Amino acid sequence: MKRRDLLYTGKAKSVFRTDDDQKLLIEFRDDTSAFDGRKTEALSRKGTVNNHFNAFIMQHLEAAGIPTHFESLVDDTQSLVKFLDMIPVECVVRNITTGSICRRLGVQEGIELEAPTFEFFLKNDELHDPMINRYHIESFGWAHASEVERMTELTFATNSALVPLFRDAGIILVDFKLEFGRFGDQIVLGDEFTPDGCRLWDSETREKLDKDRFRQDLGDVVESYEIAASRLGISIP
Numbered sequence: 609m610k611r612r613d614l615l616y617t618g619k620a621k622s623v624f625r626t627d628d629d630q631k632l633l634i635e636f637r638d639d640t641s642a643f644d645g646r647k648t649e650a651l652s653r654k655g656t657v658n659n660h661f662n663a664f665i666m667q668h669l670e671a672a673g674i675p676t677h678f679e680s681l682v683d684d685t686q687s688l689v690k691f692l693d694m695i696p697v698e699c700v701v702r703n704i705t706t707g708s709i710c711r712r713l714g715v716q717e718g719i720e721l722e723a724p725t726f727e728f729f730l731k732n733d734e735l736h737d738p739m740i741n742r743y744h745i746e747s748f749g750w751a752h753a754s755e756v757e758r759m760t761e762l763t764f765a766t767n768s769a770l771v772p773l774f775r776d777a778g779i780i781l782v783d784f785k786l787e788f789g790r791f792g793d794q795i796v797l798g799d800e801f802t803p804d805g806c807r808l809w810d811s812e813t814r815e816k817l818d819k820d821r822f823r824q825d826l827g828d829v830v831e832s833y834e835i836a837a838s839r840l841g842i843s844i845p
């Protein structure tokens with residue numbers, strides 16, 4: 609497998625074509641971004657940590673029956689994935705309140721929800737990823753009703769697969785964001801699952817082990833990602 613031209617540069621990852629037109633290489637960079645690109649910094653080792661973190665979680669999800677784009681680790685910062693036709697929608701599940709839901713609904717941080725809740729956001733930095741509902745997705749043709757249902761089902765299934773995985777590692781999975789795409793007639797999990805796109809709290813102290821450390825200038829960002837990784841048994845060179 610050979611790396612070909614750059615297809616797309618995101619805020620934290622670059623995506624390259626390969627000599628297989630069904631496969632892409634994703635490179636996890638050290639670049640770290642928050643608030644829709646308004647705060648950025650390169651954090652040494654983050655690309656390596658996130659690449660290994662993502663590989664571990666994607667493999668766990670595959671084993672739990674959730675189809676993912678992940679194929680293999682290529683080196684410390686790159687992974688081979690399936691080339692998906694991405695749906696421009698972000699699927700968020702929350703187990704505990706924090707972040708935007710507290711601002712939107714005027715609720716306290718740290719409330720354990722009676723049942724996990726679910727939200728869609730439009731992937732659009734200029735508009736600051738506005739919250740949308742399934743009817744927006746269907747009316748604007750971003751995805752069909754059956755695809756919306758499948759993304760919802762797979763996002764809840766991901767939560768069910770990951771909550772106990774993190775719990776056994778002494779970590780609360782507070783919330784997370786997923787992105788999906790089409791591969792043939794299948795809806796497949798794409799993008800990434802790393803501490804950049806979820807909230808992870810130490811079960812005992814509720815210390816943050818995720819990108820909120822960067823958003824809130826708490827320091828030790830990558831060190832905290834590595835603590836989460838090592839508790840999950842992920843070995844990172």
Ligand code: TMP
Binds near residue numbers: 737785806
């Ligand atoms: P929020 O509280 O800012 O809405 O974020 C909810 C979760 O989804 C949190 O784990 C961060 C993640 N997320 C992203 O990673 N990128 C995004 O663009 C959005 C809207 C959320």
Ligand code: ASP
Binds near residue numbers: 642643
């Ligand atoms: N909206 C997310 C955040 O604030 C992702 C991003 O903008 O990079 O972190």
